[in-house]
Structure formats: C-alpha cells, structure tokens
Amino acid sequence: MEIVIRRATLDDNPEWFNMRKGIWPEAPDEYMDFDMDDILASENDAVFFAWVDGKPVGMIEARLRDYGEGCETSPVGYVEGWFVYPEMRGKGIAGALTQAAEDWARGKGCSEMASDTWLDNEASIRAHLKMGYFEVERLVHFVKQL
Ligand SMILES: CC(C)(COP(=O)(O)OP(=O)(O)OC[C@H]1O[C@@H](n2cnc3c(N)ncnc32)[C@H](O)[C@@H]1OP(=O)(O)O)[C@@H](O)C(=O)NCCC(=O)NCCS
Structure with a gap:
C-alpha cells in the first residue's frame, strides 16, 4: 500500500471538514x-x-506554538488535529502524517514537537508513544456559567 502525503489546499476543505468532524463530532x-x-x-x-x-x-x-507543555524551547511544533478514517487505521498512516508534520516544524527551526489528546483516547495515546512522544502533563478543563 502506497501512502502519499501532501499539503492540503482549498479544494480539500470539504474533506478536511469531514475529518475534523471525525475528531470532534x-x-x-x-x-x-x-x-x-x-x-x-x-x-x-x-x-x-x-x-x-x-x-x-x-x-x-x-x-507553531509559542509554548508547549513540557517543552524547553520556543516556538514548538504542535499537533492540533490528527485523524485517519476507521477502516484505514493500524496501517501506519498516522505515522506517515506525523513525519510530514515533524519535517515541516523542523524546517521552521523547531527542535521540539508537542501534542495532546483525551485521557481516555487509548489509540491516540498509544500512537503518540509509538511515535516517540512521551507524556509530560495531564490537564483538567473547567467551565463556569456567566
Ligand atoms: C490516533 C489515530 C490518528 C492513529 O491512526 P493510525 O493510522 O491507526 O495509526 P498508525 O497505524 O500510524 O499506528 C501507529 C502506532 O500506534 C499504535 N496504535 C494505533 N492505534 C492503536 C490502537 N487502536 N490500539 C493500540 N495501538 C494503536 C500502534 O502501536 C501503531 O504502531 P504499529 O503499527 O507499529 O503497531 C487514529 O486512531 C484516529 O484517527 N483516531 C480518531 C481521532 C483521534 O482520536 N485523533 C487524535 C486526537 S487529536
């Protein structure tokens, strides 16, 4: 199976929207x-x-983020969203995507890459670990009605 990685263009917006919905339904x-x-x-x-x-x-x-939790340099590359369609998971596609994002951040002068996911997102946590990321912090989010 050949995985081709390329930068998204405006034409990809409808597909990108669908994938974003897959992460944040x-x-x-x-x-x-x-x-x-x-x-x-x-x-x-x-x-x-x-x-x-x-x-x-x-x-x-x-x-590029000015600050990444656990990072020692600035700016850092940050993974804001990561998605593979369910039927295509487990084939190394996320790995290929991560490499492209890391190469891009390196090209921007970054020496660290950071990311986050939900505490119960086992697949994502394991995928991060497999790709050389390690856990540095756990956050709790709050809301107050005003
Ligand atoms: C997280 C996600 C992007 C991983 O995509 P993927 O293409 O399946 O990942 P890969 O095939 O590149 O797997 C990379 C490694 O992660 C691990 N991994 C991935 N999914 C796993 C699972 N469900 N259970 C255990 N390990 C898993 C494997 O160890 C794999 O390494 P290996 O192939 O050497 O065994 C995918 O599960 C996804 O889209 N999830 C829904 C959206 C999401 O949660 N995004 C992340 C939060 S922003």
Whole structure:
C-alpha cells in the first residue's frame, strides 16, 4: 500500500471538514469550518493529507506554538488535529502524517514537537508513544456559567 502525503489546499476543505468532524463530532459545524481558510493561508500552520489509491484517508494539522507543555524551547511544533478514517487505521498512516508534520516544524527551526489528546483516547495515546512522544502533563478543563 502506497501512502502519499501532501499539503492540503482549498479544494480539500470539504474533506478536511469531514475529518475534523471525525475528531470532534460534538462541535458545532460553524466552529469546525470558521478558521479553515485562515489556516491554509498561514505560515504558522500546515495541514497534510494522506492519500491511498487516490482517496484521502487521513490528515494532520500542525501549528507553531509559542509554548508547549513540557517543552524547553520556543516556538514548538504542535499537533492540533490528527485523524485517519476507521477502516484505514493500524496501517501506519498516522505515522506517515506525523513525519510530514515533524519535517515541516523542523524546517521552521523547531527542535521540539508537542501534542495532546483525551485521557481516555487509548489509540491516540498509544500512537503518540509509538511515535516517540512521551507524556509530560495531564490537564483538567473547567467551565463556569456567566
Ligand atoms: C490516533 C489515530 C490518528 C492513529 O491512526 P493510525 O493510522 O491507526 O495509526 P498508525 O497505524 O500510524 O499506528 C501507529 C502506532 O500506534 C499504535 N496504535 C494505533 N492505534 C492503536 C490502537 N487502536 N490500539 C493500540 N495501538 C494503536 C500502534 O502501536 C501503531 O504502531 P504499529 O503499527 O507499529 O503497531 C487514529 O486512531 C484516529 O484517527 N483516531 C480518531 C481521532 C483521534 O482520536 N485523533 C487524535 C486526537 S487529536
């Protein structure tokens, strides 16, 4: 199986939207697509798609962040979103996407890459570990009605 990785373009927006919904199914549609054009135009962001047999099968969103938890340098590359369609998982596609994002961050002068996921996202945690990431911190999120 050949995995082709390439930068996303505006034409990929509908597919990218679907993949974002795959990561954050409960987020409102407006929230999912409000920043897509800006991200593609930004020097500080990169979105890569993985293609197999001419079909998009996964994506990674990477960004330069001034601060990454557990990091010692700044800026750092940060994995903002990572998705592979369920039927294509376990074939190394996320690994290929991660490599592209890391190469991009390295090219931007970064020497560290950071990421996060939910505490109960076993597949993602294992995939991160397998790719050489190690756990540095656990966060708790809060909300108060105003
Ligand atoms: C996380 C995710 C992107 C991994 O994609 P993937 O293409 O299946 O990952 P890979 O095939 O490249 O696997 C990389 C390594 O992770 C590990 N891994 C991945 N999924 C796993 C699972 N379900 N159980 C155990 N280990 C797993 C494996 O060790 C694998 O290494 P190996 O192939 O040498 O065994 C995918 O599961 C996904 O899209 N999940 C839903 C969205 C999500 O949670 N995104 C992350 C939060 S932003």
